[in-house]
Every structure is written in C-alpha cells, then in structure tokens.
Amino acid sequence: MITMRKMNVAIVGATGAVGTQMIKLLESSSLPLGNVKFLTSKRSAGKQLSFKGASKTIEELVPESFEGIDLALFSAGGGISAEFAPEAVKRGAIVVDNTSHFRMDPEVPLVVPEVNPEALRSHKGIIANPNCSTIQMMVALEPIRQAFGLKRVIVSTYQAVSGAGNQAMEELKQQTRDYLADKPVDQWQMEILPCGGDKKHYPLAFNALPQIDVFAEAGYTYEEWKMINETKKIMEDDTIKVSATCVRIPVMSGHSESIYIETEKVASVAEIQTLITNAPGAVLEDDPSQQIYPQAINSVGRKETFVGRIRKDPDEEVGVHLWVVSDNLLKGAAWNSIQIAEKMYEMNLFD
Amino acid sequence: MITMRKMNVAIVGATGAVGTQMIKLLESSSLPLGNVKFLTSKRSAGKQLSFKGASKTIEELVPESFEGIDLALFSAGGGISAEFAPEAVKRGAIVVDNTSHFRMDPEVPLVVPEVNPEALRSHKGIIANPNCSTIQMMVALEPIRQAFGLKRVIVSTYQAVSGAGNQAMEELKQQTRDYLADKPVDQWQMEILPCGGDKKHYPLAFNALPQIDVFAEAGYTYEEWKMINETKKIMEDDTIKVSATCVRIPVMSGHSESIYIETEKVASVAEIQTLITNAPGAVLEDDPSQQIYPQAINSVGRKETFVGRIRKDPDEEVGVHLWVVSDNLLKGAAWNSIQIAEKMYEMNLFD
Numbered sequence: 107m108i109t110m111r112k113m114n115v116a117i118v119g120a121t122g123a124v125g126t127q128m129i130k131l132l133e134s135s136s137l138p139l140g141n142v143k144f145l146t147s148k149r150s151a152g153k154q155l156s157f158k159g160a161s162k163t164i165e166e167l168v169p170e171s172f173e174g175i176d177l178a179l180f181s182a183g184g185g186i187s188a189e190f191a192p193e194a195v196k197r198g199a200i201v202v203d204n205t206s207h208f209r210m211d212p213e214v215p216l217v218v219p220e221v222n223p224e225a226l227r228s229h230k231g232i233i234a235n236p237n238c239s240t241i242q243m244m245v246a247l248e249p250i251r252q253a254f255g256l257k258r259v260i261v262s263t264y265q266a267v268s269g270a271g272n273q274a275m276e277e278l279k280q281q282t283r284d285y286l287a288d289k290p291v292d293q294w295q296m297e298i299l300p301c302g303g304d305k306k307h308y309p310l311a312f313n314a315l316p317q318i319d320v321f322a323e324a325g326y327t328y329e330e331w332k333m334i335n336e337t338k339k340i341m342e343d344d345t346i347k348v349s350a351t352c353v354r355i356p357v358m359s360g361h362s363e364s365i366y367i368e369t370e371k372v373a374s375v376a377e378i379q380t381l382i383t384n385a386p387g388a389v390l391e392d393d394p395s396q397q398i399y400p401q402a403i404n405s406v407g408r409k410e411t412f413v414g415r416i417r418k419d420p421d422e423e424v425g426v427h428l429w430v431v432s433d434n435l436l437k438g439a440a441w442n443s444i445q446i447a448e449k450m451y452e453m454n455l456f457d
Numbered sequence: 458m459i460t461m462r463k464m465n466v467a468i469v470g471a472t473g474a475v476g477t478q479m480i481k482l483l484e485s486s487s488l489p490l491g492n493v494k495f496l497t498s499k500r501s502a503g504k505q506l507s508f509k510g511a512s513k514t515i516e517e518l519v520p521e522s523f524e525g526i527d528l529a530l531f532s533a534g535g536g537i538s539a540e541f542a543p544e545a546v547k548r549g550a551i552v553v554d555n556t557s558h559f560r561m562d563p564e565v566p567l568v569v570p571e572v573n574p575e576a577l578r579s580h581k582g583i584i585a586n587p588n589c590s591t592i593q594m595m596v597a598l599e600p601i602r603q604a605f606g607l608k609r610v611i612v613s614t615y616q617a618v619s620g621a622g623n624q625a626m627e628e629l630k631q632q633t634r635d636y637l638a639d640k641p642v643d644q645w646q647m648e649i650l651p652c653g654g655d656k657k658h659y660p661l662a663f664n665a666l667p668q669i670d671v672f673a674e675a676g677y678t679y680e681e682w683k684m685i686n687e688t689k690k691i692m693e694d695d696t697i698k699v700s701a702t703c704v705r706i707p708v709m710s711g712h713s714e715s716i717y718i719e720t721e722k723v724a725s726v727a728e729i730q731t732l733i734t735n736a737p738g739a740v741l742e743d744d745p746s747q748q749i750y751p752q753a754i755n756s757v758g759r760k761e762t763f764v765g766r767i768r769k770d771p772d773e774e775v776g777v778h779l780w781v782v783s784d785n786l787l788k789g790a791a792w793n794s795i796q797i798a799e800k801m802y803e804m805n806l807f808d
Contacts, residue, residue: 258772262613262715264665264706282633291754306748313754314615314706314713316766316780321745325726325768334771347772351715351780353615355665355706362665364613364702364715375676394672397657403642403664415667417676420685421609421698429667429702 112140113456116175116199118190119182120144120155120164123272124204127440128179133158135444137177137451145171146182169193176456179443180204195231200456202233202443206332209234209339216339218442219449220386221248226450233446236340237332238438239263239352239361244340245411245437246430247367249385250378251341255370257424258347261333264355264362265318266402267299267310269434274298278356281311300354310356318352327352360402361434368424375416378426382413387437392416400431408433409441463491464807467526467550469541470533471495471506471515474623475555478791479530484509486795488528488802496522497533520544527807530794531555546582551807553584553794557683560585560690567690570796571737572599577801584797587691588683589789590614590703590712595691596762596788597781598718600736601729602692606721608775609698612684615706615713616669617753618650618661620785625649629707632662651705661707669703678703711753712785719775726767729777733764738788743767751782759784760792 115132119125125144132142144155144164151166165171167186172178172194180187180194181204191201191208208214215225216234221244226233236244243261250256267278277298284294296307300317308315318329326334333350382390391400392414400412411432419425432438450456466483470476476495483493495506495515502517516522518537523529523545531538531545532555542552542559559565566576567585572595577584587595594612601607618629628649635645647658651668659666669680677685684701733741742751743765751763762783770776783789801807 260611260717262702264615264704279637283637286630286634286637300748304748308748308752309754312707312709313711313752314708315752316713316715316750317748321748324771325745325766326771327745347770349717349770349772349776349778351613351766351778353713353715355615356663356708357665357706358663360664362667362704364667364704366611366700366717394676394678397651397655397659397668397672399667401659401664401666403660415676415702419698419700420675420677421700425700427700427702 112138113176114141114174115139116143116145116171116178118145118167118178118180118186121146121150121153122181123268123275124181124435124439127435128181128443129155129157131440131444136448143171172197172199175199177202177447179447181439181443191232200229200231200233200450202235202446204235204439204443206237208232209236209332210335216336217446218244218340219445220245222340222342223449223453226446226453226455229455235439235443235446236336237329238269238434239265239329239363240333240336240340241438241442242361242411242430242432243333243337243363243365245385245387246365246382246413246428248341249381249388250367250369250373253381254373256341256346256367257370258368259337260349260366262351262364263353264357265352266357266359266361266434267354268359269361269438270299270302270354275358278310278358281309285311310354312356315354316351318354357402359433359435360405360431361438362400362402363430365428365430366419367426367428368422369426370424372423373426375418378416387411388413390414400429402431405431405433407436409436411437463489464527465492465525466490467494467496467522467529469496469518469529469531469537472497472501472504473532474619474626475532475786475790478786479532479794480506480508482791482795487799494522523548523550526550528553528798530798532790532794542583551580551582551584551801553586553797555586555790555794557588559583560587560683561686567687568797569595569691569793570800571596573691573693574800574804577797577804577806580806586790586794586797587687588680589620589785590616590680590714591684591687591691592789592793593712593762593781593783594684594688594714594716596736596738597716597733597764597779599692600732600739601718601720601724604732605724607692607697607718608721609719610688611700611717613702613715614704615708616703617708617710617712617785618705619710620712620789621650621653621705626709629661629709632660636662661705663707666705667702669705708753710784710786711756711782712789713751713753714781716779716781717770718777718779719773720777721775723774724777726769729767738762739764741765751780753782756782756784758787760787762788
C-alpha cells in the first residue's frame with residue numbers, strides 16, 4: 107500500500123487580490139495538503155484568515171517561514187519574490203511565482219499547463235506563472251498554432267482593474283461613486299491608477315487608460331513587452347511576430363482581448379471553432395445570430411478562457427480575428443498557479 | 458457692397474444626444490444664420506429648446522417643414538433620413554445626414570472636411586456624415602497616408618455609450634448605481650444595450666461588449682463594416698486592407714481606438730509625430746516619459762482628434778501602432794456635420 111505524502115504549502119501575499127483566490131482554489135484542490143500557512147508582510151501578520159472552515163493566523167514572511175514547506179505560491183510583488191523565492195528554494199520548496207520577476211530567466215520555466223507542461227521538467231526550484239493577459243491568449247492560440255501554425259499576433263487588451271490589486275479596485279469604485287455624485291473629475295480619488303509606482307495618476311471610471319505598468323523601451327509599456335516576450339517563450343518560437351497594446355478599462359474582473367492572428371496555413375472559421383471546442387481550458391462562445399460572445403462580466407469566477415467573434419480578415423486569407431475573455435484573477439493568476447502545482451504533482455515533480 | 462444671404466437651418470432630431478450638440482455648435486458657428494428650426498417626431502414636438510438665449514418651440518417633422526430651408530442637419534435615425542431627406546432636397550435644402558442610410562450610396566459624398574472636402578463638389582443635395590469611429594480614424598491616418606502611403610489598417614475600438622444615444626447613457630448610469638447598490642446583475646436595467654433594435658440586452662457597466670449595431674455578413678457587425686467600407690470610400694482607395702473589431706465599454710463620451718497600420722514607405726515615430734502636429738483637426742499627445750497619451754475623459758467637449766502611443770511594430774518595419782481618441786458626439790457626429798456645412802458655405806456650394 108502506498109502512503110501518499112502530504113504536501114506543506116505556503117501562500118506568500120495571502121491577503122492580496124490574487125492570494126485570496128489562491129486560498130479558495132487550494133481549498134478545493136486535488137493536492138494532498140499537509141500544513142498550509144499564509145505569509146504576508148509584517149503589516150498584515152497576526153490577522154486571521156479562514157481555510158477549510160478553520161481560522162488561521164497570518165504569519166510574517168521571513169526566510170525561515172519556508173522550513174518544511176514543499177510548495178510556495180508567491181503573489182506579493184516582484185521585490186518579495188526576488189528576495190524570498192531563493193530562500194524558499196534553498197529550504198527545499200518548489201516555488202510557483204506569480205510576479206514578473208523570474209519570467210524571462212532562461213533557467214525558469216514559464217508555464218501555461220494546457221500549452222507547455224513539459225517545460226516543468228527542467229525546473230530548478232522556481233516556476234514562473236505568466237502575465238494574466240498572456241495566459242488567456244495562449245489558451246486560445248495554442249490549439250490554432252498546433253493545427254495551422256502561427257506567424258503573427260496583434261493584440262489590443264481591455265483589462266480589468268483587479269489586475270492592479272485590491273486598492274485599485276477600491277479606487278475605481280470610489281471614482282464611480284464620485285462620478286454619480288457629480289464631483290468634478292479633478293477631485294476624484296486618484297492615488298494608484300494607472301500604475302501604483304508611477305508619477306502621475308489618472309481617473310479610470312468612465313475612461314480608458316492606454317497604460318498598464320510603466321513605460322519601457324520603444325514606447326511600449328512593460329505590460330506590452332510581457333505579452334510580446336512571454337508569448338515567444340511559452341510557444342518556444344522566437345519567429346512569431348507579436349505586438350500588443352494594453353489598455354485598462356473600468357471593469358472589475360475579467361480581461362478581454364481583441365486578437366488578430368496570421369496562421370501559416372489557411373484556416374476556416376469552422377475549423378477554428380472546432381479546435382477551440384476541443385481545446386483544454388477553452389470554451390467556445392461564438393454565435394453572432396444569437397448575440398453569443400464572451401463577456402468579462404460572465405467570466406468572473408470561471409476557470410476557463412472564453413473565445414468568440416472568430417472571423418476571417420476581409421482581405422488577408424491567413425488572417426483571423428478573435429475575442430478572448432478570462433477571469434484575470436483565476437486563469438490569469440491564481441488558478442494557473444494552482445494548476446501548475448497540480449500538474450507537477452501529477453508528473454511526480456515534487457519528489 | 459455684397460449683402461450676405463442669411464441661411465435657414467433645420468435640425469432634425471433636435472432632442473437627441475447628437476442634436477443637442479448640433480444646436481450648441483450652431484450657436485457659435487460662422488454660418489450666417491437666418492431662421493433656425495428644430496424638428497422631431499410628434500412625441501417631442503411642442504417642447505421648448507433654448508437657442509442663442511431665446512426659447513424655441515420644437516416642431517413636428519413633416520415634409521413641409523423644409524419649405525424655405527437652406528440647410529437640414531439630420532440625426533434622428535436611418536429611417537427618418539430615408540423618408541425625409543429626399544423631401545428636404547426636393548424643397549431646395551442641402552442635407553447633411555448623420556445616419557448611415559446614404560453613406561455608401563455612390564451618388565452621395567461621404568466627407569471628413571480635413572480629409573476629402575473636394576468630394577463635396579459632386580453632391581446632389583445630400584452629404585453623408587461618416588460613422589463616429591471612422592471619422593476620428595480618418596483625421597489621424599490621412600496625413601500619414603499622404604506622406605507614406607497606407608496599405609493596411611487593423612483597428613480595435615473602445616467606444617463610449619453616448620454613441621448609442623441618451624437612453625443608453627441613462628441605462629449605463631442606472632446599471633452603475635445598481636452595481637454600487639450590490640443588486641445582482643440579472644436585476645439590472647437592460648433594455649437597450651448593446652443595441653436597441655436587437656433581441657438580447659446585456660449589462661455594460663463594468664463590462665466590455667464586442668457588439669455595436671447588429672451582426673451582418675461574415676461575423677462582422679454593421680459598425681465594423683461601416684469602418685471598413687467608409688475608410689475605403691473616404692480615402693478613395695479600395696486597395697487599402699481594413700479590418701475592425703468594435704467594442705462598447707463603460708465610458709460616457711469619447712471613443713478610443715487602438716489602430717495598427719502598415720504604410721507603403723517606412724516612417725519613423727518622429728516623422729509621424731510631426732505629421733500629426735501639423736495635421737488639421739489633430740492634436741499630438743504623445744510622451745511616454747511624462748505619461749502623456751490621449752484619454753476619453755479629456756476629449757469630452759473638444760473638437761479635435763487626439764493621437765498618441767505612436768510606436769513602431771517590433772517586427773514589421775512598415776508597421777505602426779497608434780492610440781486615437783475623440784469626442785464621438787462632436788468630431789464623431791455634430792461637429793463634423795457643422796464643419797461640412799461651414800466648408801460648403803466657404804466653397805460657395807449653397808448657391
């Protein structure tokens with residue numbers, strides 16, 4: 107008789123927008139859980155969080171927190187991951203990191219379990235969870251790439267505020283109240299958006315902000331470079347042309363994406379619809395005659411990626427347009443991290 | 458001494474979202490106004506509207522309304538234009554029609570005054586005002602086309618609700634209140650959006666709806682076909698490849714557009730910035746280092762089209778991305794109509 111080893115798990119950033127979802131998902135995970143501990147900065151330590159009906163005290167994150175931990179799920183900002191992920195690995199834990207810190211490290215697998223699970227085998231202790239907007243695009247495009255090849259991706263995003271964290275969500279709510287109370291825009295609460303660490307802050311309520319994360323080379327934001335670079339790494343193909351325009355809109359949760367692709371071989375709409383129907387993690391919602399298409403508001407709380415508005419470019423025979431929606435806190439973050447852990451367990455990579 | 462002939466003007470659809478703006482713009486127009494009359498359906502007739510400080514009674518629209526009228530500005534739906542624009546022309550008026558009804562009629566000029574004013578000369582009584590989302594794109598792209606040629610356009614829109622009219626704006630406001638009051642989504646007011654005439658209605662508050670107007674051929678909506686077909690007509694070039702994904706987002710006024718273009722000749726970002734700076738009706742707002750980019754909320758009440766986020770595609774040397782924003786009720790509708798009338802007056806086309 108085989109005794110299944112219990113797995114001790116730490117969640118770093120347990121009180122954040124993503125951490126909260128990780129806890130919920132861990133409660134119903136197939137992983138054989140042993141001890142589960144919640145770690146945060148000193149500020150939140152001592153507070154209580156519920157897990158499987160019992161109350162748990164949040165502990166302060168220190169290097170020693172990871173003694174005896176098998177799996178550490180990080181979602182507390184790149185700086186925290188940079189400092190503490192190596193400490194966790196040193197103590198024998200496997201780290202699944204939801205920040206961008208390790209994503210482009212050639213030593214670190216960057217994984218969407220439906221797309222490149224085999225990359226997990228080469229891990230050296232840390233596995234990176236891709237950017238939210240990249241993950242859902244990969245779920246939709248990988249089946250098409252496998253069947254028809256993929257030459258080119260041009261994506262414009264419609265991203266929800268929960269990707270910027272709990273405080274940003276509160277800011278959007280407050281701005282919305284300010285709008286309804288006829289308060290002049292310059293008196294709205296503006297402390298975080300579009301990007302907490304940046305110099306200027308703008309209203310998001312009833313607005314669209316073409317800036318997510320700070321600006322980087324060539325006029326692109328980091329968020330845009332993440333989508334460009336992560337796509338090539340996950341698909342293991344540097345020849346795919348990728349460009350992105352990342353935009354924050356006043357939606358609480360659920361990222362939407364208008365994606366244009368060019369395939370190697372000509373694909374029909376019906377063929378792509380069949381691929382999406384059969385793709386792991388994807389759901390086809392595509393019937394213009396019945397006004398069926400993915401909507402951010404319907405994606406909330408769902409683990410799948412929803413794909414619709416599939417149509418051929420009017421002038422380019424290998425060109426196809428799609429509308430892709432997913433809950434950015436789940437498939438875009440917490441769920442993909444838990445899925446990575448479950449997949450690694452299934453592949454015996456914890457031994 | 459020349460006596461300037463006074464011009465009698467009728468506004469059809471005077472109480473609508475666009476009509477209201479037309480009245481304001483007419484008050485400060487350079488046109489030599491004679492009689493001005495406001496026409497609507499029977500339902501609103503008899504109500505009062507203010508014009509240049511005086512109160513005016515709204516009249517019911519009948520064919521005889523156009524007796525003695527020189528200029529009739531229509532913005533009351535395609536059916537009204539279809540029925541009454543010919544009546545106005547028959548009585549000697551020039552019609553500037555803001556609906557889609559006549560836009561693709563080869564006999565009818567489709568005009569953005571900054572782009573193709575010469576097309577006005579061939580008018581046969583009716584001039585069509587292009588779709589809001591097309592107009593601002595034309596203002597941004599025409600100077601680039603003239604300097605570098607234009608092979609291709611792929612646009613994803615972020616459109617405001619005022620384009621769907623006053624009732625749709627009220628619906629978004631009510632849904633926003635419902636959200637803040639924690640009312641379940643299925644109990645929100647949903648009677649108009651995404652499209653008044655269509656079968657199903659969905660929430661727009663905190664959502665993104667990839668449907669504007671009803672669905673038409675090949676999985677595209679009419680709004681998308683408008684952008685595709687009108688671009689080719691206005692630029693007088695059927696060889697430009699154009700595709701569009703039109704999306705309504707919870708913004709009151711101000712359409713934003715993520716536009717990808719391919720030019721004939723290679724253009725630098727600096728060259729395009731200079732073109733936009735010098736382009737009529739366009740304003741460059743493009744400095745990533747200072748987080749300067751166009752925003753819907755800032756465009757409201759402005760007549761210009763704002764252009765920023767100009768950057769080269771990372772992989773395609775003739776590929777350029779732009780973010781283009783304008784007040785859809787002004788340059789996208791009322792202001793472009795008034796501009797057409799003023800341009801025709803300047804060109805002596807009322808004689």
